[in-house]
Amino acid sequence: MSQRVRGIGMTSERTRLRMVERLRASGVRDAAVLGAMAEIPRHIFVDEALASRAYDDVSLPLGHGQTISHPLTVARMCELARAGGPLGRVLEVGTGCGYQAAVLSKIAREVFSVERIGALLEQARVRILRELKLRNVRMKLADGQEGLPEAAPFDAIVVAAAASAPPAALAEQLAPGGRMILPLGTQKQRLCLIERSASGLIDNMLEEVHFVPLRSGTLR
Numbered sequence: 001m002s003q004r005v006r007g008i009g010m011t012s013e014r015t016r017l018r019m020v021e022r023l024r025a026s027g028v029r030d031a032a033v034l035g036a037m038a039e040i041p042r043h044i045f046v047d048e049a050l051a052s053r054a055y056d057d058v059s060l061p062l063g064h065g066q067t068i069s070h071p072l073t074v075a076r077m078c079e080l081a082r083a084g085g086p087l088g089r090v091l092e093v094g095t096g097c098g099y100q101a102a103v104l105s106k107i108a109r110e111v112f113s114v115e116r117i118g119a120l121l122e123q124a125r126v127r128i129l130r131e132l133k134l135r136n137v138r139m140k141l142a143d144g145q146e147g148l149p150e151a152a153p154f155d156a157i158v159v160a161a162a163a164s165a166p167p168a169a170l171a172e173q174l175a176p177g178g179r180m181i182l183p184l185g186t187q188k189q190r191l192c193l194i195e196r197s198a199s200g201l202i203d204n205m206l207e208e209v210h211f212v213p214l215r216s217g218t219l220r
């Protein structure tokens with residue numbers, strides 16, 4: 001493991017384990033999610049100048065006007081996606097820096113992650129594939145509002161940017177029993193859980209969250 005991945009001081013495993021303890025204290029119960037977050041070095045996903053703050057309970061800028069999600073938000077979304085059981089195929093919309101995709105790679109068999117900003121995707125590829133060698137993550141430059149029909153259906157879809165309504169294509173790509181977790185709303189946002197049951201789609205509005213907006217098209 002490289003020195004950068006291993007970390008030191010504020011980027012060390014000890015600091016990361018303290019973050020995990022705070023997540024547990026905040027109500028995250030799923031041991032698989034806590035284990036994944038104990039394992040993935042969050043500091044390599046942020047700018048080197050911000051690495052010492054990577055394990056703080058904050059969202060941080062990652063360039064191009066985007067942010068790396070708050071650790072508790074990542075934990076909650078992963079916990080809702082898992083619903084206490086193993087996950088097969090997962091789609092993430094909004095790779096950003098790649099942190100959540102890396103965490104998902106530890107709790108799902110296969111992760112597909114799409115991002116609309118080419119420069120962010122390239123950086124995420126380096127971190128996930130080259131630095132961490134997580135082989136079960138596939139990334140693509142695409143407008144995630146269309147989902148990823150070639151890899152559907154998904155057991156879970158996690159959306160990391162807020163829309164005013166759930167994109168129709170995404171719900172169609174949920175497997176039977178599948179779950180989609182997405183932030184909904186423009187000013188005030190709430191996390192929404194949509195489940196595909198035998199009788200149709202069931203949705204639940206959960207806690208308030210803050211995400212960047214879901215946008216259309218791609219930027220190379």
Ligand code: SAH
Pocket residue numbers: 066067068069093094095096097098099100101114115116117120142143144145160161212213214215216217
């Ligand atoms: N998952 C990240 C958070 C990313 S922030 C983490 O681990 O912290 C949200 C990301 O969604 C941004 O990078 C933004 O460019 C991207 N995004 C916004 N709209 C999108 C769309 N329609 N398709 C794909 N990505 C989108």
